Amino acid sequence: MSSEAPQPDLERRPDGEGPTSDEVKLSETEALYGVSPEAVARARRAVGEGDLAQIEKLVDELHPADFADLLQALTPDERRFVIKVCRHILEPETLNYLDEVVRDEVIGLMSPGEVAQAVSELETDDAVDILEDLDEAEKQRVLRAIPAADRAVIEQGLTYPEDSAGRLMQRDLVAVPQHWTVGEAIDYLRANQDLPDDFYDLFVVDPMHKPIGAVPLSRAMRNKRIVKLEDLMHTEFRVVPATMDQESVAYLFRQYGLMSAPVVDDAGRLLGVITVDDVVHVIEEEAEEDLLGIVGVSETDFHAPALETAWRRVRWLVVTLCNSAIASTVISQFEATIEQIVALAILMPIVAAMGGNAGVQVITVMVRALATRDLQPRGSNVWRVVGKEIAVAAINAAVFALVMGTVTSFFFGLPIGLVLGAAMVFNMIWAGIAGTLIPLTLARFGIDPAIGAGPFLTTTTDVFGFFSFLGLATLFLL
Amino acid sequence: MSSEAPQPDLERRPDGEGPTSDEVKLSETEALYGVSPEAVARARRAVGEGDLAQIEKLVDELHPADFADLLQALTPDERRFVIKVCRHILEPETLNYLDEVVRDEVIGLMSPGEVAQAVSELETDDAVDILEDLDEAEKQRVLRAIPAADRAVIEQGLTYPEDSAGRLMQRDLVAVPQHWTVGEAIDYLRANQDLPDDFYDLFVVDPMHKPIGAVPLSRAMRNKRIVKLEDLMHTEFRVVPATMDQESVAYLFRQYGLMSAPVVDDAGRLLGVITVDDVVHVIEEEAEEDLLGIVGVSETDFHAPALETAWRRVRWLVVTLCNSAIASTVISQFEATIEQIVALAILMPIVAAMGGNAGVQVITVMVRALATRDLQPRGSNVWRVVGKEIAVAAINAAVFALVMGTVTSFFFGLPIGLVLGAAMVFNMIWAGIAGTLIPLTLARFGIDPAIGAGPFLTTTTDVFGFFSFLGLATLFLL
CATH class of the missing domain: 1.10.357.20 (SLC41 divalent cation transporters, integral membrane domain)
Structure with missing residues (x-):
């Protein structure tokens, strides 16, 4: 089973039997991961030959982030072909990883129903991220095709100002009342299937649903069932108002090394959670914007026509x-x-x-x-x-x-x-x-x-x- | 108790009773968090008046990241005074948050024993981060003052190339054998006090100590005690060789939205873990370096004389x-x-x-x-x-x-x-x-x-x- 762990095989590949020396040199300077030029070449060949099975295999094998990179490396014609073949098996996250220009192109090839299907499988912040870029008419068409419950949450997300904490946050989170014990929390987590896939903190809320503390999962797991969550929680945690600018959110995360932070409304009630992976892109963008402005250059429009x-x-x-x-x-x-x-x-x-x-x-x-x-x-x-x-x-x-x-x-x-x-x-x-x-x-x-x-x-x-x-x-x- | 949750009180402060209008305007454009100009002014006043109690109060109140910012906002003379007064109550993390130039200055004011004391309280990556910047003689003096067990781990960290995954990683992690169940893992976590403060994944290792999967804590908590970790783990997780350049590590985290990744040695054995908060700074630095190079500017040497x-x-x-x-x-x-x-x-x-x-x-x-x-x-x-x-x-x-x-x-x-x-x-x-x-x-x-x-x-x-x-x-x- 240990063979399943991906190993950096490049360093170990005997010189004689690998690809040509040209390719080896390339791989050494490149990452050990990510979509390889070989995969791109394979995709282009498959498109040229109309080899549908091969394309579907690539969709299946690649991480959505890598598949998005693959799509971006193709010409618009090749991309159109690939999307037509595999839009029904595309992982919804792929859309989030695409550059805005290419994403518009891909969404244009999908029906509103297909887009709605993909969007409703995503976390709130990712769904909002995709919808906010659509033009008004298309946004309405897609929204109508989304089930009512999901739609309400997404529509609410869209009401927050652009580049605000409300847009970055994810609505799914685990909030628990302050009188609960570790055991009660564990039982709740085990019984309740309607919880986010991954989370890092339990947020302790008062009866008004205001966050009063956060219990990192590692703390909850290390304590006995009878311990009260109140006794474990950080009370020095940082709350983020939903209207806070994403630049300030990024500052908070960087300054205090946060993994996640609760987002609250005007009355201080818990609305959602922002995790550090959502902020990583903001931090990078902000650094990029600062420096691009100094040079006198607009955003890096690599994929635009x-x-x-x-x-x-x-x-x-x-x-x-x-x-x-x-x-x-x-x-x-x-x-x-x-x-x-x-x-x-x-x-x-x-x-x-x-x-x-x-x-x-x-x-x-x-x-x-x-x-x-x-x-x-x-x-x-x-x-x-x-x-x-x-x-x-x-x-x-x-x-x-x-x-x-x-x-x-x-x-x-x-x-x-x-x-x-x-x-x-x-x-x-x-x-x-x-x-x-x-x-x-x-x-x-x-x-x-x-x-x-x-x-x-x-x-x-x-x-x-x-x-x-x-x-x-x-x-x-x- | 709900009053303990920090609220963005600035938005709610009645105009009449706040500070002068000049200060209010300032605060609006600034963050809701971070060290305020008022705190800096308070510190300077305290230094001027030799008010030791006030300075100690500031150290106590402020997050180490904010206290580091406060130190950086002072003149070298003021800084010297503050450090002399409070170096015995300084949180060790403060050192990590300081800019390199200021950190050298602060460490120069501490005895090797005091530095050793601070360093040994830090996580491996943070300890290595501080030691690698010291000159050889001072590094040896500090290392000698660190307890042998901690010293060995730090010295090993220092053997990895600069800017490599080995330097970024933290040695403390939770590794569990593949045949364990959720219940066994929970019991182990509860019984074992010598574990990292915060962690996000359980790493499943084979008998050779090679990582074969990762179980996010949220998955472990949501399943019954009898479930096998093997059945819960991601096997598609990404391992990082200890010699990988930090730029590639940053790419991996950004590309795949990782929260943490296991670091392995040449033989594929688990050495440590890198968490996303360590990578945030790398991502920012890399974006900054790219763009500074284009302008023809060196690093942003804000704190150097x-x-x-x-x-x-x-x-x-x-x-x-x-x-x-x-x-x-x-x-x-x-x-x-x-x-x-x-x-x-x-x-x-x-x-x-x-x-x-x-x-x-x-x-x-x-x-x-x-x-x-x-x-x-x-x-x-x-x-x-x-x-x-x-x-x-x-x-x-x-x-x-x-x-x-x-x-x-x-x-x-x-x-x-x-x-x-x-x-x-x-x-x-x-x-x-x-x-x-x-x-x-x-x-x-x-x-x-x-x-x-x-x-x-x-x-x-x-x-x-x-x-x-x-x-x-x-x-x-x-």
């Missing part, structure tokens, strides 16, 4: 265009100066680039510190942090200005070298000031500092860099 | 300097052209910036797709993906070149407008090609595509942009 992707990226290209147009306008003010000293045109990108990089480094640190709450926009350590960043900027400005000023003097003469060095010092210190104050100011006004702070900052460093370099040159070199 | 931070940032500033020096060299080849048409110096930043932004958008999508394994460097969909990205680049290149070419023609005449438009098309399509091929090539050679791909890419778009714009101008406008 080309025209849609092009359209999504237009926004940041427009921002970039405006920024560089502003920078160009600044340069154009010094046309006469550049006409006389062309070396300035050659050197000016250096001043702008160094200021931009120094500024992006600062702003990245600030945005992440604000997101992880190491820094609070009105905290007492704000000015210390700003001071440190400006000191860092000044140190590096001095070093790099010295180096670059010397090199430039060698090629273009001392006066130009001095002007370049001075402009670099000014611009890099400016980068330290702007890099701290822009995100802090945005955060103080309740604006998410992650979105667009980067492009906004580099516009200021471009403008300031060109202005100080060309301005100093006009003053001292003409 | 100024000089150290300055030094850490030098690397990327050097890269930026080299990049812009290369770009300047390209421009200098066209000195004669710029001398005749100064408008070129004004417009050239636009071509470079648009190519750079288009390229960073592509490379970000590619790096994340590779990291989340939506894209495999030798997968069969690689060329389709590359084709799509180049198509997207071409579409946006055409649109923006048309707009910008027209505007430029208006200000600088049709010939310059045409040259600018053509250069933008070339450079943005180049951005699509380089943005896909650079990360794919790095990944094929087993190099992490996240690190430095961004700066490398923008060097190529700068060079290509300046070259095509000034080159076309030299060919057609002189």
